[in-house]
Amino acid sequence: MAFAEKLVAVRRAHNLTQDQLAEKLYVTRQAVSRWERGEVTPGIDMMKLIAAVTGEPLAHLLEMPEHYCESCGMYLTPDDCGTDAAGNKTDHYCKWCYDRGDYTYETTMEAMIEDCAPRLAKNTGMTLDEAVSLMGAVLPQLERWRAVRENEQHYGAEARERYGNEAVDAMNERILDMDPATWNDMKELEKAILGQLSIALFDGDTT
Known part of the structure; x- marks a missing residue:
């Protein structure tokens, strides 16, 4: 489901009109309308505010893939999957973070953001600040x-x-x-x- 459709569903689930949501977000009704029509997508900081106002997890608002690494947040393809203790592929972790049922390296969430955010920015066209902000919001929701x-x-x-x-x-x-x-x-x-x-x-x- 695209962000525009998710926003409409979330707004209606909270019995909010476009005007009411706009007031909570300190934006115009026209801005909310354009988001819901898919004409533009709000930046990561605005998405974080939408999540905070509605109580909807940020990961649900983002166009996250079905499978992503529960350590670094990387989108997973079959070739990227790590393995569980029995050596079977798992769609919960990437092979760079998880192997044979164990994390492959010790780190902190802050260090992982510092390491991964520049690559995320380069691959998506985000600014570095936007990538850091996104990872800072998403990583605390991941299993690790x-x-x-x-x-x-x-x-x-x-x-x-x-x-x-x-x-x-x-x-x-x-x-x-x-x-x-x-x-x-x-x-x-x-x-x-x-x-x-x-x-x-x-x-x-x-x-």
Whole structure:
């Protein structure tokens, strides 16, 4: 689905008229109308604002392909696919980021953006600033980086206050080094532990 069609669907899903959406975005109704007719496509910063205003993930607004790398965001073709622990091709990661069920190199999201944004800009005609902005919005939604983002959201502020930035950053690095299967197993274990804890607390409540 093209961006124009997605924007119409998102706007209608939120029961907004073109005038109301334009007001939220600080643009004219004519601008929204031109986007929805496919005459022009807004820049990445405006797309980020549309995503923020509507609550729609940016990746859904963009014309993302069916398969893309969950580490670097690269569009995947069959020849680009990485392999899982059994050596089978996976359409979740590219071969440069993922091989035999493990990430092929250690990095941070910031370092990946710095490395990949110039190539994205060159291949798409974006400016470098637009490429950096796009990757900065999309990468936190990808599987490799989502674990760190969720961990920081749930425990970051309290943990940083108690243990300091260095300890929390070290734990985030350990999470980044985990393969996706291990991370998913840990999430299931956490759910099970929390479930049993809730049962124990309920059984112990005599009030």
